[in-house]
Amino acid sequence: MNTRLRPADLAREHGLSTQAVRNYERDGFLPPAARTESGYRVYTDVHAKALRAFLALIPAHGHATAGGIMAAVNADDLDRALELVDRGHAQLSRDRATLNAVRTAISQVTTGPAPEPASAGWSIGELAHRLEVTAATVRAWERAGILVPERNRATGYRVFRAADIRDAELAHLLRRGGYPLAHIATVVEQVRTAGGTDALAGALAGWQEKLTRRGLAMLDAAARLGEYVRSRP
Incomplete structure (x- = not known):
């Protein structure tokens, strides 16, 4: 009993x-x-x-x-x-795949040739040419919150600085990996919050530990x- x-x-x-x-x-x-x-x-x-x-x-x-x-x-x-x-x-499997994709993408961004925009920054056309995408693609990334470029006060044109170029390269790599724009926007925001790819790379170890515990x-x-x-x- x-x-x-x-x-x-x-x-x-x-x-x-x-x-x-x-x-x-x-x-x-x-x-x-x-x-x-x-x-x-x-x-x-x-x-x-x-x-x-x-x-x-x-x-x-x-x-x-x-x-x-x-x-x-x-x-x-x-x-x-x-x-x-x-x-x-x-979900845990997807989180592991995302972690690996972000780790790979950050590695490629940080080890690849550093962008050297002019002091005035890059135009949307110059950024699109560097990534071999269309300007429409770059604008779609902006609408999704992935990119937040400044605007030239005189002309209203977008101005992409070094941090914007880094974010665009990271987005391009993740997009090629099949990740949706909303997901990429979250990852890029984490990069901004962490203060750059170097800081985020250190935070990935904590992310990995959380997945292991789960x-x-x-x-x-x-x-x-x-x-x-x-x-x-």
């Missing part, structure tokens, strides 16, 4: 409040608990495994997805739960979830 457990027993193992355990049951993250004649909840080892699975899923997939996975399992929709798990692994969390979560699924009646 399953051991009879109180909400406090489940809460104590994880340093939670008993109200948090009750809330998890209310939200469907734990299976419904039986009640005593006086109305007190009675949990079992199955509930303990469910709570361990849910808490392990949070660092692996995020709170919302973890809740969705557990709610699906508890609603006997195992295929839905596994679909959510698969999506998380697919991958390991997914391994632990899969084990906890599998244990819970097999313990359900």
Whole structure:
């Protein structure tokens, strides 16, 4: 028989409040608990495994997805739960591919011949010629927020400085890798925020570490979830 457990027993193992355990049951993250004649909840080892699975899923997939996975399992929709798990692994794979693409692109930008714009900067035509793209492509990158060139006050023409050329080269490399403009805009903004490609290259190690931690969390979560699924009646 399953051991009879109180909400406090489940809460104590994880340093939670008993109200948090009750809330998890209310939200469907734990299976419904039986009640005593006086109305007190009675949990079992199955509930303990469910709570361990849910808490392990949070660092692996995020709170919302973890809740969705557990709610699906508890609603006997195992295929839905596994679909959510698969999506998380697919996203991690895409994040790894993006990291590798950014690392490669930054390496090519920093090791390639440095742009030498005139003191007045480059025109859109000169930048397009350097990258062997059309001026329309450069304007599309600007509309997407990838490039933010200055404007000549007298003529209104775009003026591309060294940082703009770096951003354009990075965008060109990522675009050739098949990444959408919105995604490239996010990466280029990270370069600007970091203060250049050298600073971002150092930040990539932290990004890699986060992906590794998430991958390991997914391994632990899969084990906890599998244990819970097999313990359900």
